Amino acid sequence: MKAYLEDIPLEKGRQSLYAYRFELPFFEFKWHYHPEYELTYIVRGSGFRLVGNKYETFEAGDLVLLGSHVPHTWSSKDAAETVEAIVVQFTPALFESLGNLRECARVKSLLENASSGLAFEASVECISDLEEVIQRKDFGKIVQLLLVLDRLTQLSSRRIAPNAAHVTVSKQHEMRINKVCLYIQNRFAEPITLKEVAELIFLTESNFCKFFKKAVGKTFSDYLNEIRINEAARLLLQTDQSVAQIANDCGFETLSYFNRVFLRKKGSAPTAYRKLH
Secondary structure, rough: OEEEEEOOOOOOOOOOOOEEOOOOEEOOOEEEEEEOEEEEEEEOOEEEEEOOOOOEEEEEOOEEEEEEOOOEEEEEEEOOOOOOEEEEEEOOOHHHOOOOOHHHHHHHHHHHHHHHOEOOOOOHHHHHHHHHHHOOOOOOHHHHHHHHHHHOOOOOOEEEOOOOOOOOOOOOHHHHHHHHHHHHHHHHOOOOOOOHHHHHOOOOOHHOOOOHHHOOOOHHHHHHHHHHHHHHHEEEEEEEEOOOHHHHHOOOHHHHHHHHHHHHHHHOOOOOOOOOO
């Protein structure tokens, strides 16, 4: 996915990390990347998370570590829901001198794996330590961050997107892909044609297909289906709606097609998925 370069407000060359807690009316779709590592914990809110070419839902408790230059965004599903998060961003240079030390082997491996994005099952102790990073000052922040990273090596985690590192410095590409993805996110429950999204950024259908596949790493139809299926999976688990109603609400014109796509994406039929989870 193409993304824009975000300039983290560090005092370049003199500051190694930036830790903060924020509250907003909603998470805005803002596809970007930066040289710094990023550790994000969602205190409150839910929606869609896009890391590399992997589109997933998130909710409170979501804890993700991203490597340098990994493109990403968190976006709220419900604009009426207030969101809150803790974010720690730190430069790769912070650990360059520690990388070859035997005592830091586990943390080094953790940071290397973060190039794919890592999602964790957060523990109470880990979140408490993470909150403490914000409170500490100067060298104390670095020490506390080391404690957090060490604790992360002891938690269960999974890789989010194996081919996450797709970046660009093209402002035009950034604007185009953000416009398309935001359009899809806002209208995925409605019929969306290839022609209308191509016209959105003034491309022919053929050129749009090439542009989108190169930018996102998957076809437009596969990307759209992934968004729809993730929303369907959420509805299956959080509501009592029938499978047919969910299929219709998520933009699928026929139940049979919905069942085929759901089986391919989730590995089980919708009814079985609901029972299993």
